[in-house]
Amino acid sequence: MRAPDSAAISPTVLELYQSQGCSSCPPALEVLSAEAGRPNVIALNFAVTYWDQLGWKDSFAQPAFTRRQLDYAHFNARANVATPQLIINGRGFVNGSSRGEVDAAIARYRIPDGGPSVTVKRDALIVGSGSRPRQATVWLVSYDPRTLQVPIRAGENDGRTLAHRNIVRAIEKLGDWSGSTQRVFRLSHARPGLARVVLVQAGDGGPIIAVRQLG
Numbered sequence: 001m002r003a004p005d006s007a008a009i010s011p012t013v014l015e016l017y018q019s020q021g022c023s024s025c026p027p028a029l030e031v032l033s034a035e036a037g038r039p040n041v042i043a044l045n046f047a048v049t050y051w052d053q054l055g056w057k058d059s060f061a062q063p064a065f066t067r068r069q070l071d072y073a074h075f076n077a078r079a080n081v082a083t084p085q086l087i088i089n090g091r092g093f094v095n096g097s098s099r100g101e102v103d104a105a106i107a108r109y110r111i112p113d114g115g116p117s118v119t120v121k122r123d124a125l126i127v128g129s130g131s132r133p134r135q136a137t138v139w140l141v142s143y144d145p146r147t148l149q150v151p152i153r154a155g156e157n158d159g160r161t162l163a164h165r166n167i168v169r170a171i172e173k174l175g176d177w178s179g180s181t182q183r184v185f186r187l188s189h190a191r192p193g194l195a196r197v198v199l200v201q202a203g204d205g206g207p208i209i210a211v212r213q214l215g
Contacts, residue, residue, distance in 0.1 A: 010111040011211050013199065014043045015087045016096055017069045020058040021051035023156035028084035028096035033147065033165040035102060042197050042213060044143055045166045048083060056155030060167050068171065068205070075205030090201055090208040111208060116179065118198055118212035125185040127177050127200060127210070136209060138174040138185060139199040143167060146193075169194060190214070 016032045018025040029045070036043035047060035048069055069081050072090070086096030092109035094101050117128035127138060147165045152158060174185040177200060190196055200210035 011040045017085045019051035021056040021155040022083045025084045071205030115210035123187045128182045130179045136177045140172045142170040142194045145195045
C-alpha cells in the first residue's frame with residue numbers, strides 16, 4: 001500500500017504561549033525552535049503580557065496574544081492559563097518543554113479530514129465549503145521566521161540571552177465562515193520580512209479545522 005502523500009496531510013499548527021519573564025519557558029522555546037524545522041509543522045511563538053509586571057517587560061508581548069490564550073482556556077473549560085503552554089492544532093495542551101511529549105501530541109492531535117479548502121488568488125483568500133460545516137473564525141497570523149537573540153536584563157531570566165524563533169507580531173481576524181458556502185476575504189499586503197499563515201478555527205479558542213501557509 002502506498003504511503004499518503006505528505007503534501008496532502010494538513011500541516012500541524014503549534015502555538016507556544018510564553019514570556020521572557022518566565023524561568024520555566026526557555027526549554028519550551030528550544031523545543032519550539034527544533035519543531036519549527038520539521039516539514040509540515042507551523043510553529044508560532046506567542047508572547048503573553050501577564051508576566052510584564054514581575055520584573056521584566058516582554059519585548060514581543062501583546063494583549064491580543066494573552067486574549068487568545070484565555071480564549072483557549074474558556075473554550076476548553078480550563079480554570080486558568082500558565083506559561084509555558086503549547087497548544088497543538090487548537091486541540092491538545094502540553095507544557096511544551098519535552099520534545100518527546102510534543103512529538104507524541106503532534107501524532108495524536110492531527111487536524112481531521114473534512115475541513116474547507118483554503119486558496120489564494122492575488123489579494124483574495126478563498127475559504128471553500130466544507131463537508132462538515134460549522135461556525136468558524138478565519139485568522140491571519142503574521143510572524144518573524146528568524147531566530148532572534150534577546151538579552152534579558154531583569155526578572156527571573158536576568159542575565160540570560162534567549163533565542164526566539166517564529167515570534168508572532170500580529171494576529172488579525174479576517175471574518176467568519178459558516179461552512180455552507182465558500183467565502184472570499186481580502187488580504188492586505190504582507191509586512192516586509194514576515195511570514196503569514198491562515199487559520200480557520202471553530203469559535204474562539206476551538207479546534208483548528210484548516211490551515212494555509214502564505215509564505
